[in-house]
Every structure is written in C-alpha cells, then in structure tokens.
Amino acid sequence: MPQVFEFKLPDLGEGLTEAEIVRWLVEVGDVVAIDQPVVEVETAKAMVEVPCPYGGVVTARFGEEGTELPVGAPLLTVAVGSEGALGPVGLVDSGSGSGSGSGAEAGSVVSAVGSGAGSGGAGSGSGSGEAEASGNVLVGYGTGAPVARRRRVRPEAMAVPAAAHVTAAAAVSAAVPDAVQGPxxxxxxxxxxxxxxxxxxxxxxxxxxxxxxxxxxxxxxxxxxxxxxxxxxxxxxxxxxxxxxxxQPSRPSVAQPAASSAVERIPLRGVRGAVADKLARSRREIPDATCWVDADATELMAARSAMNSAGGPAAGPKVSVLALLARICTAALARFPELNSTVDLEAREIVRLPEVHLGFAAQTERGLVVPVVRDAQARNAESIGAEIARLTEAARTGRLTPAELTGGTFTLNNYGVFGVDGSTPIINHPEAAMLGVGRIVPKPWVHEGELAVRQVVQLSLTFDHRVCDGGTAGGFLRYVADCVEQPAVLLRTL
Structure with missing residues (x-):
C-alpha cells in the first residue's frame, strides 16, 4: 500500500525563519520526481525554488500563493508506493481559494476515501492504516523513484468503489470551490x-x-x-x-476613509524587512564616521577606453568603471586591512579577515540588495566585472541565492547611477566600511597649474570608528583617489 509523506518547509539557511509562497510549480494530482522543485518561495534574502525529497503523487498543498509560512510548516503531502498499489483517489488543494482548503478538511476527505478502499483495483479490503494515521488524502500511485515527466493521475484509470468516489468528489468540491480552482x-x-x-x-x-x-x-x-x-x-x-x-475584494471590506485621508500601510517583510532590520542594527551598534574627497577621474576613464578598444591578443570583454573601482578597492584593502574586518562584541575583539568578499549595492524592483563577489582580492578587473554582471542579472530577475547575498566583508556603493554626487551611507552590518562613488561629470579643475575641464568624481568612505581612526580611513581614501587619478599606481600591485 502507498504511504503518504508530509514535506515541510525546510531550513533555507542563513538564519531564515519564514518564507512567502510566490508560485506553486505542481498541482494536486501531479506525479513528481525526487528533488523536483515544487514551489517557489521568497525569503528575506532571495527567491528560491524548493525541491521535494519524495517521489510520488501530490495529494495536498498547504498555503495559497502569497501566504507566509514558518520553517517547519507543512508544504505538501506526497503519496509514495508501489506501481500496483492503486487505491481510491481524493485530491485536496489547501493552497487554493480563500481559506476553504484547510488541513482539517483534508483530513475529512481521508476519512471518506480511506474506508472501503481496496488494493490493486479489486474494490475490497480495508483502508491503509498509514492513511488514517497521516491525516492526509491518499492517492495510491507512484513508485518513489524519479519519473521522466509530471503526470496527472486520472481517476478513471483506477478501480474506485462508486460510493467512495462520490463521497470523495463531494468532499473535494466542498473544499475547493470551482471559482477559485487552478493557478x-x-x-x-x-x-x-x-x-x-x-x-x-x-x-x-x-x-x-x-x-x-x-x-x-x-x-x-x-x-x-x-x-x-x-x-x-x-x-x-x-x-x-x-x-x-x-x-471584488478577497475578503469582506470594512468602512474605508475618504480618498483624501487614506493611509497606506506597507508591511516590512521579505527583502525590504530584512534590509530595514540590518540598517537599524547598524545604526544602533556601529559608531560610524564619513570622510570624502573629490578626484580627477579623467585618466581612469581614458584607461578604460583603451582597455575596451584594444584588439588582438589584448582584446577581451568590456570592463566597467565599477569593475575598475572594485579592483582599486581590493588593492587599497591590502594596504589598509583594518577596514576589511568586523567587531566581535561578545569577545570585545576586532577580527581582521584574510579574504575580501566585495559587496556592491544593486537596486531592484524588490528593493536594495547587496550581492557579494567572493575572493575579490584574487581576481583581476576583468574577472570582477564578469562576476558583477552575472550577479546583477540574477538580482534583477530575483534569482540570487542566500549565499550570494551574505558573507560580505566590504561594500562598494555606486550611487552615481542615480545622478547624485555624494552620500553618507549606512554601513552594511557587520562590515566595517563602505566606499561610496558619485557620478563622474565634467567640472572645472586645476590640472598641471592650469584651469581645465576634467572628469571629476566624489568618493566617500563611511567607516566604523571602533576598528580604526581617521588617519587610517583618510589614508585608504587617499590611496583610492590616487589610483583613480593615476591608474598606473595600480601597476605596483598587479
């Protein structure tokens, strides 16, 4: 006889405790393979597809799209059994409708279907003990092994006692109204x-x-x-x-105030909630300070143009300004490792980190995210640029994994893309510093003793005053500015 296994929302790592159902990838009655993605959820870090560890027939789904579930809450149930163990079918989709497909109703269908169910289509015998114990609907089909494709179980292909079939159909009809069935x-x-x-x-x-x-x-x-x-x-x-x-509203509406006095409430959850919590913690714990400097970026822009226009063996992918600035940051952190650190409050220690995991701020429809380029200290500008491009595309499509959004040691914030010159950002906790880059615009500048129009950028460094003093922060920022003004300075570290 088939067995029903309950698949619960797994621990998604990185301290995440809940997730929101965005889209179901399977329906009740579908045959799923082991490790096949069954639901797409949104966590505070990213959108991920959750695979099911069981192979068999989906007998119930718990939670409609848009519902937030805690880790450990039931997601769905899967009937796993031998090919010959075909019993009565009763399908319940607890994720459809507005609250009508509850776990209790799913259990009532089991009682109606499980009794009088035979095996192998004989239509005789008693129901499975596992079915009654599970409190979920049984669909007696599936081998537990991976299948080539998803299939809908057809009730007419199974031997089902007429009375049980009618009872199950009535229970399912009551649990899932026709008006709200389907994705x-x-x-x-x-x-x-x-x-x-x-x-x-x-x-x-x-x-x-x-x-x-x-x-x-x-x-x-x-x-x-x-x-x-x-x-x-x-x-x-x-x-x-x-x-x-x-x-129509999905639930009964209450008296609404006039349009002129309407107040909009936006829940702080998902990515926006996680960002809010992290920024608030940063403000509470980190005594930050900011210093800034204007730099002549004309030579940096000329060097970039030369790199991207090179032909022959030197030709390669286009290098962005952000990639060059990221490479400058890794060189500066090698000289000033104090800024690539974190503070252990419990041990009252400053922990200097050997690898540079460089985060960069990216604005998406889902809010601000900070993807991380791993081991940036071991990459050249071309490699960093390629990884930034990959992570940016993943951020725009909502496909960043939690691992790609955590573990940063230093952040580069290019707010110049918004057309602004300067900013005093909040440090990305638990990091110790963030370099901000404004827009690069033509400005009057004294160059070699004469007034000229040059490409000028404002650089700002916000740092944790517990890990270093102003002298160290100023030295770091001045080195970055020197590399921007004279890219040849980087040749010492290449």
Missing part, C-alpha cells in the same frame, strides 16, 4: 504584493498579457476602479472598466 496567471512577485496590499483577488481579475497573464497595469487599473467607486459611494460597477468589472 493564478501571475509571474511577477511585485504584482502579487500590490494585489495583497489592496485586498484584490487575482483569481477574479482578467489579465491583459499573453495567455491571460495578469500584469501590473491590470492590478493598478483595478485599484483605481475600486478607489473611484468607493469615493463616489456607488455600489454598482457601471463605472468600472470592462476588464476589471469582476474584481
């Missing part, structure tokens, strides 16, 4: 988040994208329609555009 055609986590904040039921929203895909514009249009309807106090949907006329 929601949404890809972007931002769209889901926007809908949750305004109590929109995505299952009742018609998407304008390919194959009915719900886009951000669809959600925003629905929000405007609901807001205008509430402000005008018109209970009918006559003024609502046709594409959103069916949109």
């Amino acid at each position: 929601v055609a949404v890809v972007s986590p931002l769209v889901r988040k926007l809908a949750r904040q305004h109590d929109l039921d995505l299952r009742q929203l018609a998407g304008s994208g390919p194959d009915g895909l719900i886009l951000r514009a669809d959600v925003e249009s629905a929000i405007r329609a609901l807001t205008e309807g509430a402000a005008a106090a018109t209970p009918t949907s006559a003024s609502v555009p046709e594409s959103v006329s069916a949109v």
